[in-house]
Amino acid sequence: MRTENELKEGNVIRRKSHLGVTTFIYAAVLVLTIVTFSTLWISESIFRFIISLVAVLIAESIVYGYCAFWIRSGGRISKSSPVLISGAFITIIYALAVFVFALIFDVMLDLPPLWYAVGQLLILGIGLTSLVVVGLYGRNALVQEKRAEESTRSLRGYKEELIEIKLLALTWKQSEREQLVKRIKTLEDKFKYSDPVSNPSIFATEDILSQQISLLRDHLELLIHVADPQVGWEAETNELIESIENTLQWRNRELSALK
Numbered sequence: 001m002r003t004e005n006e007l008k009e010g011n012v013i014r015r016k017s018h019l020g021v022t023t024f025i026y027a028a029v030l031v032l033t034i035v036t037f038s039t040l041w042i043s044e045s046i047f048r049f050i051i052s053l054v055a056v057l058i059a060e061s062i063v064y065g066y067c068a069f070w071i072r073s074g075g076r077i078s079k080s081s082p083v084l085i086s087g088a089f090i091t092i093i094y095a096l097a098v099f100v101f102a103l104i105f106d107v108m109l110d111l112p113p114l115w116y117a118v119g120q121l122l123i124l125g126i127g128l129t130s131l132v133v134v135g136l137y138g139r140n141a142l143v144q145e146k147r148a149e150e151s152t153r154s155l156r157g158y159k160e161e162l163i164e165i166k167l168l169a170l171t172w173k174q175s176e177r178e179q180l181v182k183r184i185k186t187l188e189d190k191f192k193y194s195d196p197v198s199n200p201s202i203f204a205t206e207d208i209l210s211q212q213i214s215l216l217r218d219h220l221e222l223l224i225h226v227a228d229p230q231v232g233w234e235a236e237t238n239e240l241i242e243s244i245e246n247t248l249q250w251r252n253r254e255l256s257a258l259k
Contacts, residue, residue, distance in 0.1 A: 018071050026064040033057060043106050047113040052102040055120045059098040062127070066091045083138030087131060094127030152196045154206050158213060162188050165217050172224050180220075180237065187241050190248055195255045202254045209247045216240045 033056055043049040070084060101119060105111040111119070166184045169177065198206065219240055223229055 015071050019068055022064065022067050022071065026060065026067075029060055030057065033060060041107070044110055045106075045113050045116075048106045048111070048116050051113070051117050051120055052106045055098050055102060055124070058124065059095040062131075063091055063095050066131075081138070083134060083141060087134045087138075090127065090130045090134060094123065094130075097123050097127070152198065154198045154210075155191065155194060155196045158209065159188070159191050161213050161217065162191060165213075165220060168217070168220055168224065172220075174229060176229075176234070183238070183241060187244060190245055194248060194252050197255070199255060199258055201258065202251055205247065205251045205254060209244065209251060212240065212244045212247055216244065 034053070037049070037053045037056075041049065041052065043052065066087060070088070073084065098120065101123060105116055105119060162184065166181060166188065169181045169184055172180065216237075219237065223233055223237070
């Protein structure tokens with residue numbers, strides 16, 4: 001099975017390969033556009049001809065830039081991201097608008113050069129503004145997503161540590177193993193139904209909770225590695241678990257008071 005680093009390296013190589021192909025296609029399209037305009041584009045105004053050529057080249061460059069951004073973002077943003085899809089839709093509509101406007105108002109209707117230039121600039125401005133708005137929205141959404149992930153990281157960490165403690169308890173070679181595992185499962189359930197969202201104002205409580213879980217783990221490791229459990233181990237274990245439950249209950253009360 002491939003390691004996580006190997007998978008990341010493979011994704012980086014794949015993205016570079018895709019970006020190289022996209023760059024080659026972009027260069028070929030630029031050359032084809034210039035040749036096509038030079039040989040087939042019919043315009044009675046050299047000024048409109050230059051504006052049309054520049055506008056189409058800019059549109060193609062924006063499409064290429066967005067494709068490159070999509071490829072580079074593949075490892076950080078979901079492929080189904082509504083923000084990326086919206087940006088792609090805006091980019092395509094903008095490129096089509098530039099070409100259709102040039103075809104109609106340069107070739108067919110011979111719009112005065114000044115008005116034609118204003119029209120192309122207006123399309124460019126609307127397209128870029130739309131992309132900027134979508135980009136700002138996407139960045140804010142990503143920041144909110146990271147904040148939400150950070151706010152639930154503490155409780156996820158506790159749950160993962162309790163799973164490890166339960167697996168540790170399952171390795172105990174004593175008859176009381178099932179009783180111990182059942183008690184830890186009860187503790188797991190209390191974390192399962194606790195508020196997953198944290199708050200900076202309760203970090204001190206969560207720090208105590210983390211220390212208590214670590215103490216429980218150390219206690220079980222010592223218990224498992226001795227041949228015969230010492231007298232009173234069950235009371236000590238229950239005391240540690242109850243202290244965790246009490247702190248968890250206090251944490252949830254603090255969160256409720258903040259809402």
